[in-house]
Amino acid sequence: MRALIWLIGIFAFAAGMAMLAGLNEGYVLVVLPPWRAQLSLNLLLLLLVVGFALGYLVIRLVRRTLALPAAVGQWRERRRRQHGGQALRDALRTLFEGRFTQSLKFASSAYSSGESPAMAALLAARAAHAMHDDTRYRIWLGRVADLGEEARVARLMTEAELAIDHRRFEEAAERLDTLKQAGHRHIAALRLSLRVASSLRRWEEALRLTRQLRKHKALSDEQALPLLRRAHLERFKERAGEAEALAQLWKEIPADELADRRMVERVVPLLADAGQGALARPTLERLLDAEWDEGLARLYAHCGEGGGDAVACLAKGEAWLKQHPRDAGLLFALGRLCIVSQLWGKAQSYLEASLNLAPTVETHLALARLLEQLEHPEEAQRHYRAAAERVAG
Secondary structure, rough: OOOHHHHHHHHHHHHHHHHHHHHHOEEEEEEEEEEEEEHHHHHHHHHHHHHHHHHHHHHHHHHHHHHHHHHHHHHHHHHHHHHHHHHHHHHHHHHHHOOHHHHHHHHHHHHHHHHHHHHHHHHHHHHHHHHHOOHHHHHHHHHHHHHHHHHHHHHHHHHHHHHHOOOOOOHHHHHHHHHHHHHOOHHHHEEEEEHHHHHOOOHHHHHHHHHHHHOOOOHHHHHHHHHHHHHHHHHHHHHHOOHHHHHHHHHHOOOHHHHHHHHHHHHHHHHHOOOHHHHHHHHHHHHHHOOHHHHHHHHHHHHHHHOOOOOOOOHHHHHHHHOOOOOOOHHHHHHHHHHHOOOOHHHHHHHHHHHOOOOOOHHHHHHHHHHHHHOHHHHHHHHHHHHHHHOOO
């Protein structure tokens, strides 16, 4: 329908122009000595229109011809960028597929094409690292460094991560410190820093980083718990025997982290060995009142030693005994507390009751030492032998 309308319009325009030309009787005299020419006005108008059209076409053709080298250059640039982009995508794909040789080849091609050279060089470095080709790995990292600030953060993160994979923790720590000084403290950097701190046994730093990651929801409570436990335990082990230092470390632990029963169970003996077992008394009582635990109950004996209030601890323990009369750990703790309070008969009764419920090396030894004090050497030797047999077994 549209074509028909155009066709009718063109014929109508042609008919109109023919009628106007028929009515026009004018002429034009062109003088160019020694020549003269006389033309009808209609012919002159037709020649002018045709001449204008031809001139326009010639000018367009010349401009197109002159612009042809630039157009060819742009076309080649587009082709180069397309090939480079495809090579970069292929490098990434083959790296994820584990085809590191192919990935290195594609990344080299992308780098040569100039398509995202920093990313191409980083992909090539990762592929070379996966192939254990340290020479090419260093070469490609050097090329990334030559690009300046364009990929500085990505380069440092890559170097840190790959250094950790090869257990070069000092090198990784140096790269991460550089990032930290530049103000880059994002989650990925904190995670790498935590791995480095744990590997280099920098437990105070590991503790701080774990708390930061937990605060930012980058670690769940279940993930953070064993990391915090290990950091606390290693810090206490490093200060083993230093009473004041251990006391200070214990006081620095937040209340929510003291809710970790397994950590408390392993740290309290270290405190007790340094004569600071009484510090753990409020924590142990709170945990045992909330939920009973035989292992923690056994440790309660340390709370009355080394300057602790053994009588008050004994009273608290005997109150628990009414609720847990057959708990071997609690009976052992009461026996130790009675020894500290010099209640020899009660101590022997509690220890023997604990031994009947759950014979352990620790209970045999405590009872043997008590019997030695009570001048029963034969019975003491029997318990020493029983302890030795359990150790040998």
